Amino acid sequence: MASAVLWRRGAAWLRSCRGNPELPGVPRARGCAGSREVVPTCERYAVRRLPFAQLADGDVAFFKRLMPGRVITGEEEVKPFNVDWLKSVRGCSQLVLKPQTTAEVSQILRYCYERNLAVNPQGGNTGLVGGSVPVFDEIILSTALMNQIISFDKVSGILVCQAGCVLERLSEYLEEQGFIMPLDLGAKGSCHIGGNVATNAGGLRLLRYGSLRGTVLGLEVVLADGSALDCLTSLRKDNTGYDLKQLFIGSEGTLGVITAVSILCPQKPKAVNVAFLGCQSFAKVLETFTTCRAMLGEILSAYEFMDEKCMELVETHLKLSSPVADSPFYVLIETSGSNSTHDEEKLNNFLERAMASGLVTDGTVATDTKKIKVLWSLRERITEALTHDGYVYKYDISLPVGKLYDLVTDMRARLGQSAKNVVGYGHLGDGNLHLNITAESYSHSLLDAIEPFVYEWTARCSGSISAEHGLGFKKRHFIQYSKPHEAVLLMQQFKAMLDPKGILNPYKTLPSSPERRMC
């Protein structure tokens, strides 16, 4: 019935958004993940502490002299820095340092290197694989006060800023200048650009603007021994030797601390539209993608999908309402272009075709900023909704796009009643599935039913076990499912060369001694 209504509406439908006006807007920071008590990581996973030095009173006194007023020591004050956003891993650091300058980061690391003290670099602490919090008592080096925009060149669109700038603040700043960040993600209200680069965050705009490996032009990095590496170039082209910045992009703070970033920013599109559509099968989601890519061409800027379980969760836990009739799958299509009449016409033609051929059975379109945000919030806030559903097991998989949803179906069949919900969503246009499984509480047996099955399944399809979230603490021992042994060895050699004492973000990204999960 809904489809008939849509079909008759034609172009008028294109201009409408049936999104509930009372839907709350997109939150500025990712919502709170509840107040669960978290078992310390080292206990839950039986991790062996590496032989770093223990923090002494003299160390704290040194840092207090170096950065008066920017050293946090009280147990309660340090607590939020010890726990990840998901409330799934917890360290027991006793010290948080908040440098403001690269020189201070250098001094901190020089001191820690000499004393053999382990350091956990931390940005907005929005990571999803336990990479941003300590495992034991690593000193937390927070980039929160390194939040200055250094320069923005309107001619080239190149932004240079300190690592601790919050992504959303950068976006707002750039929008005033007629530009945007090439990166957007649900955690934009809290995540730091340095953390985004350190994890090579993907996000919602990758389909259009590519990954940070292409848009980051330069980096300033402080190495483990405190020496600063100035690769903060703003050149589009520079073929002088090896491109060292690439080593640090996606290194998750294990090779150096990123202190400043130079990034190429696109012009703000003049016309943005979002269509939110219902599809009756995953095959139709795929066909809709092929059709819209062919018909929308260069104006297509995002193609996201979510299944009906995701919609149920955002409705139940966040009280958002679906703007379209219940469907097994939903897709969100965004266009970004320079001519609204042209873009709307293209989108309308595509939608008419999609409706006529039965690819899409219901849908709504938003052309103004407020309604666009409402539609995006249905997709962006799934992560937040999941945290209200219990303990969440998260998988972030790259797969050949045609196989993307088979993993969700297989996992559902495998887990049966032992899981509460098994949901699939993600950046379909990038071949990136977010598979999430919820249960009332954490259990080793459920984890054993999921892993290594999920990784073996992914490896059989030549996929990647981490598309965009990184390996952090939780996934480092599974790297071999996506990288050959020689590649892992070479990574370990790079690590040993740049950080011979292994003080930077230990227990993360690369496998070390095997850990046994406690039963």
Ligand SMILES: O=C(O)CC[C@@H](O)C(=O)O
């Ligand atoms: O929570 C997740 O699994 C995905 C988070 C994020 O990458 C997203 O695309 O929303």
Ligand SMILES: [Zn+2]
């Ligand atoms: Zn994602």
